[in-house]
Amino acid sequence: MIKWAGRLLAFIGAVHLLVGLLLSRTYFGDWLFFRLWGHWWEDTRAANAFWGSPAGFGLPLFVIGLLVTWMDRRGITPPVFLPWVVLPWTVVCTVSVEPSPAPLATAASVLLLVGVRRSARPAGS
Structure with missing residues (x-):
């Protein structure tokens, strides 16, 4: 379960980041030349x-997924706080932003939580 949760989180994060960058490529010049805001209180499309892309949901989710996968390959159980942090984050995204792949991230968070809990149990219980 932990392996698949990590893979799914990394996949969702990578796709989110890549698609976001692809869709926002017209704003790269604005980003590089610090033209994100008109006035400090006004967002622009570039901001x-x-x-929504490089500073958004995708990169941290990708890193978390890679970390979980890395830990699983080494036989290390991720700490229980990790799914308890990721789960509410993905639930809020699931409820707030539709349509999105956030329900898949929520399912991966639940898989991670169940996997971590099972791994924490002593053998034979």
């Missing part, structure tokens, strides 16, 4: 694209 929204920035927060």
Whole structure:
């Protein structure tokens, strides 16, 4: 369960990041030349694209998925706080943003939680 949760989280994060970057490629120049905001209180399309892609959900989720997969390959059980942090994050995204792959991330978080809990039990119980 832990292996598949890590793979799924990494996949969702990578796809989110890549698709977001692909869709926002017209704003790369604005990002590189610090033109994210008109006035400090006004967002621009470039700022929204920035927060939705490189500064958004995808990269941290990708890193978490890679970390979980790395830990699983070494026989290390991820700490129980990890799924308890990722689960509410993905639930809020599932409820707030539709359509999105957030329900898959929520399912991966549940898999991770169940896998971590099972791994924490003593053998034979």
